[in-house]
Structure formats: C-alpha cells, structure tokens
Amino acid sequence: MNKLELDWTRCDGHGLCGTLLPDEVWLDEWGFPVIRNREITPGERANARRAVLACPALALRLTRSVKGDS
Numbered sequence: 196m197n198k199l200e201l202d203w204t205r206c207d208g209h210g211l212c213g214t215l216l217p218d219e220v221w222l223d224e225w226g227f228p229v230i231r232n233r234e235i236t237p238g239e240r241a242n243a244r245r246a247v248l249a250c251p252a253l254a255l256r257l258t259r260s261v262k263g264d265s
C-alpha cells in the first residue's frame with residue numbers, strides 16, 4: 196500500500212504539490228498542504244512520484260507498507 200507523507204519540518208508551503216496532485220492534496224488558507232490520508236492507487240503512482248520529485252523542499256515522500264502493517 197502506497198501513501199503520500201509530508202515532513203512538516205521541511206515544508207515551506209510552496210503549494211506545488213497541491214497543483215500537481217489536486218485530488219490528493221488541498222492547500223489551506225496559508226498555502227500549506229493538507230494530504231488526503233488514503234492509498235495511492237497504481238494509476239496515481241506516477242503523478243505522486245512526480246510531485247515528490249518536484250517538491251523544492253524535499254518534504255514529500257511516497258511510502259510503501261505491507262498490508263497488515265500498523
């Protein structure tokens with residue numbers, strides 16, 4: 196299962212992730228991302244990877260866990 200995670204200690208609120216992944220990320224009133232906490236489907240993975248690579252603060256990552264992990 197793939198999920199998008201955000202490192203708040205790095206995020207500068209550029210908002211690029213919200214532009215690249217509008218179905219996964221909303222921007223709050225200050226331009227900081229609110230990430231939808233759900234699985235990234237195989238069809239969404241390429242766009243999610245693109246957003247991770249495009250983040251200028253290296254604050255996003257795509258994690259992978261085995262089903263049943265806590």
Ligand code: SF4
Nearest residue numbers: 206207209210212250
């Ligand atoms: S692109 Fe990166 S730095 Fe910009 S809002 Fe998204 S996570 Fe934060």
